[in-house]
Structures are given as structure tokens and as C-alpha cells.
Amino acid sequence: MRLAPNYQLPIAEALAVLEDSAVDRFPVDLHAIQRQFHKLFQIRSYGMFMKTHCTSREECSHYLGSEDGAAVFDGHGRYIVYYNEEKRKQRTRFTIAHEIGHIFLDHHREHGISILTANGVGQDLYGRLEKEADCFARNLLCPAYHAKKLLDAHGITRGSNGSDGWARTKETRITENLETIFYAEDLVETAFDVSTAAAKARVDFLKADMNKYASYQMDWEPTSHIRHAAAWYCSKCGLERFPGSSYCSECGRKLFVFQVNPAGFQYREAGMNDNKQFSPCPVCGNKEFSRDAGFCKICGTPLSNACTHDATHLNHPEARHCYACGKPTVFKQTDYHFRVKQSLMHTIEGDPSMIYKSDIQYDPLTNKVDECPRCLNETFSEGAQYCRICGLELVNKCIPEPVEGQNGYYYTPDPHENLPDARFCEQCGAPTVYFQKHGILKGYEEALRELSGKSAHEDDGDIPF
Ligand SMILES: [Zn+2]
Ligand SMILES: [Zn+2]
Ligand SMILES: [Zn+2]
Ligand SMILES: [Zn+2]
Ligand SMILES: [Zn+2]
Ligand SMILES: [Zn+2]
Numbered sequence: 001m002r003l004a005p006n007y008q009l010p011i012a013e014a015l016a017v018l019e020d021s022a023v024d025r026f027p028v029d030l031h032a033i034q035r036q037f038h039k040l041f042q043i044r045s046y047g048m049f050m051k052t053h054c055t056s057r058e059e060c061s062h063y064l065g066s067e068d069g070a071a072v073f074d075g076h077g078r079y080i081v082y083y084n085e086e087k088r089k090q091r092t093r094f095t096i097a098h099e100i101g102h103i104f105l106d107h108h109r110e111h112g113i114s115i116l117t118a119n120g121v122g123q124d125l126y127g128r129l130e131k132e133a134d135c136f137a138r139n140l141l142c143p144a145y146h147a148k149k150l151l152d153a154h155g156i157t158r159g160s161n162g163s164d165g166w167a168r169t170k171e172t173r174i175t176e177n178l179e180t181i182f183y184a185e186d187l188v189e190t191a192f193d194v195s196t197a198a199a200k201a202r203v204d205f206l207k208a209d210m211n212k213y214a215s216y217q218m219d220w221e222p223t224s225h226i227r228h229a230a231a232w233y234c235s236k237c238g239l240e241r242f243p244g245s246s247y248c249s250e251c252g253r254k255l256f257v258f259q260v261n262p263a264g265f266q267y268r269e270a271g272m273n274d275n276k277q278f279s280p281c282p283v284c285g286n287k288e289f290s291r292d293a294g295f296c297k298i299c300g301t302p303l304s305n306a307c308t309h310d311a312t313h314l315n316h317p318e319a320r321h322c323y324a325c326g327k328p329t330v331f332k333q334t335d336y337h338f339r340v341k342q343s344l345m346h347t348i349e350g351d352p353s354m355i356y357k358s359d360i361q362y363d364p365l366t367n368k369v370d371e372c373p374r375c376l377n378e379t380f381s382e383g384a385q386y387c388r389i390c391g392l393e394l395v396n397k398c399i400p401e402p403v404e405g406q407n408g409y410y411y412t413p414d415p416h417e418n419l420p421d422a423r424f425c426e427q428c429g430a431p432t433v434y435f436q437k438h439g440i441l442k443g444y445e446e447a448l449r450e451l452s453g454k455s456a457h458e459d460d461g462d463i464p465f
Contacts, residue, residue: 001125002128003124003125003127003128004128005128005131005132005135006132007131007132007135007208007209007212008212008216008218009105009132010101010105010132010133010135010136010139011135011136011139011144011209011212011213011216011218012216012218013101013104013105013136014101014135014136014137014138014139014140014143015139015143015218015219015220015222015223017033017037017100017104017140018140018143018223018226019222019223020036020037021033021035021036021037022036023223023226024225024226024227025226025227025228025229026142026146026191026192026193026226026227026228026229026230027093027141027191027192027193027194027229027230027260028097028140028141028192030043030093030096030097030100031043033100033140039078040077040078040079040103041071041078041079041080041081041100041103042078042079042080042081043080043081043083043096044080044081044082044083045082045083045084045085046060046061046064046082046083046084046085046086047085048082049064049082057084057086060082061084064082064115065115065116065117065118065119065120066117067084067087068083068084068087068091068092068095069081069082069083069084069092069095069096069098069099070082070099070115070116071099071100071102071103071108071115071116072114072115073108073109073113073114073115074114075114079103079108081096081099081100081103083095083096083099088195089193090189090193090194090195090198091195093141093193093194094137094141094194094195094198097136097137097140097141098133098134098136098137099133100136100137100140101132101133101134101135101136101137101140102116102129102133104136105129105132105133105136107129107132107133111125116129134201135205135209137198138198138201138202138205138209139209141192141193141194141198142188142191142192142194142198142199142202143220143223143226144202144205144206144209144210144213144220145210145213145220145223145224146223146226146228147188147192147202147203147206148206148210150187150188150191150228151166151184151187151188151206152172153172153173153174154168154172154174154175154182154187155168155169155170155171155172155174155175156168156169156184156187157169157170158206158207165184165203166184166203166206167183167184173243173244174232174243176243176244177244177245177246177324178232178241178256179246179254180232180255180256180257180258182258184203185199185200185203186199186258187230187258188202188203190230190258190259190260191228191230191258191260193260229260230258230259230260231258231259231261231264232256232257232258233256233257233258233259233261233264234248234250234251234253234255234256235253235255235256235257236248236251236253236255237250237251237253238261238263238264238265239251239264239265239266239267240264240265240266240267241256242316242323244323244324245323245324246323246324246325246326247321247322247323247324247325247326248321249267249315249316249318249319249320249321249322249323249329250318250319250320250321251320251321252320252321252326254326267316267317267318267319268282268318268344270282270316270317270318272314273289275289275291275292275293276304276314277289277293277303277304278301278303278304278305278317279303281296281298281299281301281303282301282317282318282340282343283296283299283301283336283339283340283343283444284296284298284299284301284343284356284444284448285343286298286299286356286444288356289303289426290419290426292426292427293426293427294426294427294428294429295424295425295426295427295428295429296424296426297418297419297421297422297423297424297425297426298356298421298422298423298424298444299339299423299424299443299444300423300424300425300429300430300431301336301339301340302330302331302336302429305317305319305329305330305331305336306329306330307322307324307325307327307328307329307330308322308327308328308329308330308332308333309322309325309327310322310324310325310327313325315329315331317331317340318337318340318341318344319331320332320337355447355448356421356444356447358419358420358421360373360420360421362419362420366395367395367396367417367418367419367420368380368394368395369394369395369396369420372387372389372390372392372394373392373420373434373440374387374390374392374438374440375387375389375390375392377389377390380394392438392440393433393434395417395418396417396418396419396420396421396422396432396433396434397415397416397417397418397432397433398415398416398418398424398425398427398428398430398431398432398433399415399430399431399432399433399436399437400412400413400414400415400416400425400428400430401430413428415430416428418432420434421441422434422435422441423435423441423443423444
């Protein structure tokens with residue numbers, strides 16, 4: 001009879017169970033595994049055992065040979081995993097994973113026994129079976145590959161002489177500017193939702209398990225896509241921390257916690273183009289900007305949300321506090337913040353930038369229209385500034401606000417030239433003559449309203465009642 005534990009099989013079996021159950025995130029959902037293998041085993045609490053067998057909890061623990069849990073084999077191929085629901089959740093998760101390990105490692109059948117106990121199989125053999133089931137549980141709940149990846153992402157490596165354990169040795173994208181102190185075991189405990197003791201065992205056996213991957217050519221590849229639900233969140237408002245942030249962009253707090261947080265939230269994914277302009281515009285969805293544009297020509301929103309303290313600190317459009325220094329962002333002082341938030345609620349399907357497509361032709365050298373967009377006159381004299389039929393400006397300029405000069409007097413700066421479809425100036429954000437003065441262009445809100453009104457109308461025919 002073999003008394004030396006074989007650790008290759010438990011690791012391989014754990015990986016196979018994860019793959020078969022299509023587990024796609026950590027912490028592992030044991031119910032998903034049970035559903036996948038519902039013909040093989042059921043999971044029941046000690047309370048249910050006590051009810052059906054009319055026993056006390058003590059008698060139940062005594063019968064099952066454990067205060068934590070046990071797998072009972074029916075002799076034909078089906079099992080019931082019992083767990084003591086009065087233990088801590090993390091401990092129970094490990095217990096259930098351990099019992100599932102006995103099932104997949106075929107320990108009951110191997111010894112022709114319905115409940116594995118030290119009395120039943122003898123102390124030495126029992127020791128071997130327990131070690132193998134623990135190894136299975138460890139690699140089911142926190143596979144070595146994924147634990148290693150988690151630690152790598154946080155700059156935690158193993159000391160070269162082994163006895164130093166796993167410690168932070170370098171900065172990574174995630175840890176940059178993160179002032180919170182954390183240890184390998186904390187991350188493992190949270191990310192995999194296991195007890196402190198199990199997290200410590202995972203870290204302690206990490207090197208050994210990784211070595212087994214290598215020496216037995218274990219195929220962890222099919223599980224490599226499993227993601228972590230745990231992340232760093234603001235301790236106050238629950239916003240997920242951006243890598244590199246010192247301060248929460250939503251509330252300005254400096255304290256972040258690593259947790260699996262169903263109540264945590266993320267800002268909407270926001271793109272930025274090569275010119276460091278928001279793209280698409282976070283308010284109206286427009287994507288067409290001049291290279292040097294500072295404002296969206298459709299809705300007038302600034303194309304970056306800089307810090308009021310240091311203009312090189314560029315923030316997410318939803319941010320009110322600078323990620324780098326905690327000072328207010330430009331958007332915080334204005335109603336842009338409100339408009340960005342509001343546009344989130346009215347996200348329109350498809351590509352909203354399409355509705356702003358302009359068919360006004362113009363000369364790219366002079367920015368002059370080829371045809372008057374108001375009266376459709378096409379003939380202009382050389383150097384003409386205005387349409388000779390209706391008097392419209394041939395170049396769509398902005399209408400700048402008066403500004404205070406150095407001597408205290410107000411003056412109106414020279415207007416900027418803009419393309420004929422601009423509602424707002426790309427240089428200064430002021431409204432344009434085609435938009436505000438003449439009403440030739442529709443505002444983005446009106447365009448969006450029309451678009452949503454139109455699609456609602458078009459959908460009418462499809463409603464079956
Ligand atoms: Zn066991
Ligand atoms: Zn916050
Ligand atoms: Zn815009
Ligand atoms: Zn800043
Ligand atoms: Zn005209
Ligand atoms: Zn301007």
C-alpha cells in the first residue's frame with residue numbers, strides 16, 4: 001500500500017476540474033463546480049444531516065468523523081459532501097474543496113470505504129490521503145500559476161536564498177504610487193477568498209507547486225484566462241483605483257483597499273488619441289478633432305480634464321480630483337462634470353459621432369464654404385468674406401467672450417476660424433456664428449434628441465402589442 005503522497009495527481013486533477021467547470025473568475029465559485037458535477041456529488045450542510053438523521057451537531061460530527069466536513073460515498077459512484085455551516089466561510093470553502101479532492105482522487109473507492117477517517121484506514125494512510133486532498137484544495141481554490149501571477153503583478157518575488165520568503169522587491173504598474181502596505185498572504189487571502197492559514201500554505205508551497213508544473217509538464221494553459229475579481233478600490237467611495245494613482249479621482253482620498261467588491265465601481269472606459277485628446281468626446285461622442293483642438297467642436301467640452309494645479313496631470317473625464325496630486329480637476333469647477341455624468345446615462349447605441357457628419361463642402365486652405373449653407377448660393381467673388389446674396393459669413397468663426405486685460409479693461413479677443421460644422425471653437429470653446437448667431441447647425445443635444453426620437457419611432461412597428 002502506497003503511503004507516500006503523490007502531489008502530481010492532485011494538481012493535475014484540480015486544474016482539470018477548473019477547466020471542466022468553465023470557472024472564469026476568482027474567487028472560485030464552488031457552486032459552479034457542483035452544478036457541473038451534480039451527478040457525481042451533492043453539497044449539504046451539517047444542519048441538513050441533523051434534520052434527516054435526527055441527530056445533534058455533536059453526533060453528526062462524530063458520525064462523519066470531523067467537525068468541518070466529510071464526503072460520504074454511496075458505494076456506487078455518488079457522493080454527498082457535508083460541511084459544518086457554523087465554521088467561518090473561508091474555512092468551509094477549503095473544507096468543501098478538500099472533500100471534492102477525495103472524490104476526484106478516488107480515495108473512497110481505493111480503500112472500499114464510505115467515510116474516510118483515521119480509524120477506518122489507519123493513521124499513516126490517512127495522513128497521505130489528507131495531504132493529497134489538501135494539495136487538491138489548494139490548487140483548486142488558488143492555483144499556483146494564478147497566485148504567482150497575482151504576486152508578480154504586485155512586484156512580490158521569492159528571496160534568492162529561500163528562507164526570506166516572498167516579499168516586495170520592485171515597483172509595478174499596480175504598485176506605483178500605492179502607499180498601502182500589503183503582504184503576499186494578504187493578497188492571496190482576499191483574491192482567492194481563503195483563510196489566513198490557507199493563504200499562508202499557498203504562499204509556502206508556491207515554489208514547490210510551480211516546480212511540479214515544470215517537472216511534470218502540467219497543462220495550466222486552459223485555465224490561464226481565469227481572472228481576478230479582486231482589485232484595489234478607494235476605501236471611501238469604492239471607485240476602482242487606476243494604476244499609478246496616488247489619490248482617488250472621485251473623492252480625493254488616499255487610502256485604497258484590496259478587495260472583491262461587488263459595490264465597487266469603475267469609470268466608463270475612456271479613450272484617448274495620440275494627441276492626448278479624449279476620443280470619443282465624453283459628452284457627445286464626436287471623434288473628429290483637429291490635431292491641436294482643445295475643445296470638442298460639436299459640444300464645446302474640453303478634450304482633456306487637466307489638474308488645476310499642474311496641467312501635465314491629465315485625468316479621466318469623470319474625475320473631480322487629480323489622480324496624481326489630489327487637487328481639483330478642471331471639470332470639477334464647471335458643469336462639464338455633470339454633463340459627462342449625464343451623458344453616461346444617455347449612452348446611445350451605435351456611433352453617435354455619425355449624426356454630426358456634415359456635408360458642407362469647404363476649401364481646406366481658407367476654411368471658406370464652397371456653397372452658402374443658408375441660401376445655397378455658389379458664386380462668390382475673390383476674397384469675399386460674406387455671401388453676396390444673404391450676407392452670411394463664409395468662414396465659421398467663434399464668438400469670443402470679452403476678457404479682462406492687464407490694465408483692468410475688458411476687450412474682445414480676435415475670433416478663431418473654424419470648420420463649417422463646428423458648433424464650438426476648437427481653440428477657445430466659445431460658440432460659433434453658424435451655431436449661435438445663425439442657427440444653421442443643430443446643437444448636439446438637439447441632434448441626439450432627434451436621433452433617439454427617430455429610432456423610437458422606427459421601432460414602433462416591431463412592438464408586438
Ligand atoms: Zn480529508
Ligand atoms: Zn474615492
Ligand atoms: Zn463633444
Ligand atoms: Zn495634479
Ligand atoms: Zn447666402
Ligand atoms: Zn475661439
